[in-house]
Amino acid sequence: MKKILFLLFTIAIILKSNLAVNAKEKEIDTYELLDLFGQIFDRVRETYVEEVTDQELIEKAIDGMLTGLDPHSGYLDAETWEEMQEETKGKFGGLGIEITMEEGFVKVVSPIEDTPAYNAGIIAGDFIVQIDDVPVLGMTINEAVELMRGNIGTSVKLTIAREGIDTFDVDITRAIIKVQSVKSDVFNNVGYIRITSFTEQTFSGVRRAINKIEDKLDNNAIGYVLDVRSNPGGLLSQAVKVTDVFLEKGEIVSTRGREKNDITRYRAKKGDLINKKPLVVIINGGSASASEIVAGALQDHKRAIIIGTKTFGKGSVQTIIPFKNPVESGIRLTTARYYTPSGISIQGKGIEPDIIIKQGKFESNNYRILSESDLKNSLDKNQEQLEDSEELSPQEERLLNDFQLARAINLIKGLSIYGESLIE
Helix, strand or coil, X not given: CHHHHHHHHHHXXXXXXXXXXXXXXXXXXXXXXXXXXXXXXXXXXXXXXXXXXXXXXXXXXXXXXXXXXCCCCEEEXXXXXXXXXXXXXCEEEEXXXXXXXXXXXEEEEEECXXXXXXXXXXXXXXXXXXXXXXXXXXXXXXXXXXXHCCCCCCEEEEXXXXXXXXXXXXXXXXXXEECCCEXXXXXXXXXXXXXXXXXXXXXXXXXXXXXXXXXXCCCCCCEEEEECCCCCCECHHHHHHHHHCCCCCCEEEEEEXXXXXXXXXXXXXXXXXXXXXXXXXXXXCCCCCHHHHHHHHHHHCCCCEEEEXXXXXXXXXXXXXXXXXXXXXXXXXXXXXXXXXXXXXXXXXXXXXXXXXXCCCCCCCCCCCCCHHHCCCCCCHHHHHHHHCCCCCHHHHHHHHCHHHHHHHHHHHHHHHHCCCCCC
């Protein structure tokens, strides 16, 4: 027995010794790599074709380290840091476009509604292959952003590659982007809320929109449509609060990091601000990040019917980490993934709608079924012609040109007629 114990003790000492050696070797390898970095840094500083400052080299090295991990991590230099602070407050300069990197090119996640990029016809899924005739292949996302930035009133030419058509150029004039993240309207007795992005004002904007709609309809709204199409996302806290508007209880989203116990869960508080009325959410390929959190939670809880097309699939969490020395700057680092209440990761998958409805519009002039009023000498023909001559309201005009929205409104009406509840 003593021999066995002695043998086990000897093995334990050997294993401990080996672990110490391995740790030492790992430490040496790290120092060797850092020494390699120092050698390359000195060589580039001394022999690069153009003079470059130490700050430029170090900042590019940091950015390269982060962007090499994934397209959403990156270094935020002093200028970018300041602009980001303005962006989350809902006011910033630029084109109004949310982008990512894919296969070496800049890919449009979504244009922000009522911005120069949106008005120029840029759509989710477009690839920007040149900026002012400069190829973007090989650039970092920060370098591409810098090229697109410029003085207000100046223009930039983007060369766009879009599936199914030839590459084309778009000239866009830079402007101050004032993001009105929440808009609302009423279609008959259905409330409509449009969220273009999730900024610091979004939750309060949604509450105001609901109050405005209920006042207009004397609290007789039969249901609501929540439109997050082409919404590139924004603040997680705002996505959680907006989702909570429509839920009585339950998990909204969880974030999970590297470690097994690194899980944060966000839950709804009691109080559905639209009193359990039917809810339809419209999504598309430009709905990303925070938009997907909202749609995913409402879908999992069967609180809303989700219609449209599959979302973008951006389900990772970026943490903004500030650094003050030697300048005020920061990094954007991917630290976790989003999971819907049912435990499904959004990353790379997106949210599948309950009802797939592709965008289009009613082609009223091509074909229609004849009715009694179309017959010659119909008794009501004159009255019908008089009614046809009346101009359409802005809401009617919009429904004719927005097939997904029209279907959403009709779905709410159907649910109201049959008295079906979406709450289990």
